[in-house]
Amino acid sequence: MIEFQGVTVTYPGADRATLSAVDLTVDEGELCLVAGKTGAGKSTLLGAVNGLVPHFTGGRLAGRVVVAGLDTRDHKPRDFAAVVGVVGQDPLAGFVTDTVEEELAYVMEQLAVPPDVMRKRVEETLDLLGIAELRHRPLRTLSGGQQQRVAIGSVLTAHPRVLVLDEPTSALDPTAAEDVLAAITRLVHDLGVTVLVAEHRMERVAHFADRMLYLTGDGSVVSGTPREVMAVSEVAPPVVELGRLAGWSPLPLSVRDARRVAHGLRDRLAGLARPASAPSTADPALTARGVVVRYGTLVAVRGLDLDLAPGRIVAVMGRNGSGKSSLLWALQGSGPRQAGAVSVGGADPADLKPRVARGLVGLVPQTPTDLLYLDTVRAECAQADQESHSEPGTCRALLDRLAPGIPDERHPRDLSEGQRLALVLAVQLAAAPRIVLLDEPTRGLDYEAKRHLAAILAELTREGRAVVVSTHDVEFVADVADRVVVLAEGEIVADGPTADVVVSSPAFAPQVAKVLHPLEWLTVGEVARALEERP
CATH class of the missing domain: 3.40.50.300 (P-loop containing nucleotide triphosphate hydrolases)
Structure with missing residues (x-):
C-alpha cells in the first residue's frame, strides 16, 4: 500500500x-x-x-x-x-x-x-x-x-x-x-x-x-x-x-504481557517501601476560593477551592471538558472568572498589569503558538530574557535542555509541535514565576524531553515555586507529581498524594502500577532504585 x-x-x-x-x-x-x-x-x-x-x-x-x-x-x-x-x-x-x-x-x-x-x-x-x-x-x-x-x-x-x-x-x-x-x-x-x-x-x-x-x-x-x-x-x-530492567525476554508490549511474567519481580519488591514525600507545612503560595467560570450557560468551573503549596507539583487530571484549562486560565488571571478570588502573596493576578502578573503566575497554554510572534527562535529567546529581566541566554539554555539542536535562525512556525512547545516552556520559565501553570506540557515531547522537563520542574520546586500540571499523561504524572487533583464537571472529585489517587484508578494508573499491582510502585526509576538499595 x-x-x-x-x-x-x-x-x-x-x-x-x-x-x-x-x-x-x-x-x-x-x-x-x-x-x-x-x-x-x-x-x-x-x-x-x-x-x-x-x-x-x-x-x-x-x-x-x-x-x-x-x-x-x-x-x-x-x-x-x-x-x-x-x-x-x-x-x-x-x-x-x-x-x-x-x-x-x-x-x-x-x-x-x-x-x-x-x-x-x-x-x-x-x-x-x-x-x-x-x-x-x-x-x-x-x-x-x-x-x-x-x-x-x-x-x-x-x-x-x-x-x-x-x-x-x-x-x-x-x-x-x-x-x-x-x-x-x-x-x-x-x-x-x-x-x-x-x-x-x-x-x-x-x-x-x-x-x-x-x-x-x-x-x-x-x-x-x-x-x-x-x-x-x-x-x-x-x-x-x-x-529491560527485569531481564524479560521477549520484551512485553502491554500490561497483560508484563503481568504474566512479573511474579518474580513482585516477590523481590514485596516488603520494600515506596518513598513518599512529606506533607508540606508551609503557607500556601496560591489560594483560590469559590472560583466560578462560565461560558454562556455552560459552567466549566463550579465554586472550586484550591491551595497550592510552595515546592510542590500538583497534577490536575480529568476527562476532556472537565474544566482543567478553564481553571488554569482563571488562576493565571487573564481568563474569565465570574466569581471567586485568587491570591498570590496577597495579590490577585487578575488585578495586575500583565508584566507584573507574569512574575507571579506563568501559564503555558495548550496551543503554544499563541505566545510566539517573532521571526526567529533567537528573537523569541532574547525577548523573553528582556521581558523577564533575566540574564541573556537564560531562555536559550532552558530550550537546549528541553529540545537541543534547534537552530537560532529557524522560524518558530517551522518547528515541530514538540519543539514549539519546548520554546514556549523556555520563554515562560525564563521569568521564573512563583506559580508555574502548564496546560498539557508534554504534548509532542518524547520520553527524553519529558525527563528534561521533569528535571526543570524539580529545580523550580527546590527553589520554592509551586507548579501545576494539567495533563492526560499519566506516566508523566507518576514521575513528577506530589499531589493529584481530579476534576469532573468543574468540581474536585479526588485530591491527595499521587499514589493514593492514581493507583486505585483504572484510567489514571501508570503502566508500572498496573503491572505490579497490588504493590504501589509508579515508575521504572522507583523500581530500579529499590532493587539497587535492597540488602
Whole structure:
C-alpha cells in the first residue's frame, strides 16, 4: 500500500537530510507506529505519504513514494484527498467550518459525495468516536481533546484507504484515547484501512501495532515488528523499560504481557517501601476560593477551592471538558472568572498589569503558538530574557535542555509541535514565576524531553515555586507529581498524594502500577532504585 524507495528529504538551509535513503514498505491493512525523538523527522515521513512533502513544505525529495499505485512525483496532494486522510498535530489549524457536523461533512462535499451518503457517514462517524452530543457545537468552544476527535472524524467520513495520524491521542484523556484507538483498530481489522500513527505516548499504541518505524535521528528508519524494533530503540514505553530492567525476554508490549511474567519481580519488591514525600507545612503560595467560570450557560468551573503549596507539583487530571484549562486560565488571571478570588502573596493576578502578573503566575497554554510572534527562535529567546529581566541566554539554555539542536535562525512556525512547545516552556520559565501553570506540557515531547522537563520542574520546586500540571499523561504524572487533583464537571472529585489517587484508578494508573499491582510502585526509576538499595 505504501512504498518508500530510496527516499531522501532535505530542507533549504539544513546541514543534513531529515530522511536519508529510506526504503520501507507498509502493507494494506497494517497499523504502523511511527516513533522517534522530537525533531527526528516523523512529521516529514508522514507528510511524504500524500505529497505534502515536498509539494507544500518545500525542500527536495529524492527517490520515490508510491501510495495505492500513485507516485507523489506525478500527483499533487489534492490527488490523494480520497486515498489518504491526514490528521495533523494541531486540530484547530485544520478546521475550515464552524460546527462539528459541518466539519464532518466538508471533505465529502469537496469529493462530491451524494447527500444521502454524506448524512449516513456523518451519523456513523459521530457514533464511532462518541461525539454525537457535540454535533451542533461550534468548533472553537470544544476542549482540545474534543477537537482532536472531530479532526479524526472529519477524515474518516471520506473512507480513505490510508489514514495518517500525527499525535492523535496527545490531547485525549486515557479513556477517550482508548476509545479512539479502538475505533482505529476496527477500521484496520474490519475494513482493511492502512494506518500510520506517529505517537510519543507509545504505551498507548505499541500493543495495537503490526509494524513499527523507528526514526533514529540520523535520517535512517528501522522497520520491523514492534517487539523487534523495541529491542534496539532508544525510546520505549514504561512497560518495555520495566522488561529491560527485569531481564524479560521477549520484551512485553502491554500490561497483560508484563503481568504474566512479573511474579518474580513482585516477590523481590514485596516488603520494600515506596518513598513518599512529606506533607508540606508551609503557607500556601496560591489560594483560590469559590472560583466560578462560565461560558454562556455552560459552567466549566463550579465554586472550586484550591491551595497550592510552595515546592510542590500538583497534577490536575480529568476527562476532556472537565474544566482543567478553564481553571488554569482563571488562576493565571487573564481568563474569565465570574466569581471567586485568587491570591498570590496577597495579590490577585487578575488585578495586575500583565508584566507584573507574569512574575507571579506563568501559564503555558495548550496551543503554544499563541505566545510566539517573532521571526526567529533567537528573537523569541532574547525577548523573553528582556521581558523577564533575566540574564541573556537564560531562555536559550532552558530550550537546549528541553529540545537541543534547534537552530537560532529557524522560524518558530517551522518547528515541530514538540519543539514549539519546548520554546514556549523556555520563554515562560525564563521569568521564573512563583506559580508555574502548564496546560498539557508534554504534548509532542518524547520520553527524553519529558525527563528534561521533569528535571526543570524539580529545580523550580527546590527553589520554592509551586507548579501545576494539567495533563492526560499519566506516566508523566507518576514521575513528577506530589499531589493529584481530579476534576469532573468543574468540581474536585479526588485530591491527595499521587499514589493514593492514581493507583486505585483504572484510567489514571501508570503502566508500572498496573503491572505490579497490588504493590504501589509508579515508575521504572522507583523500581530500579529499590532493587539497587535492597540488602
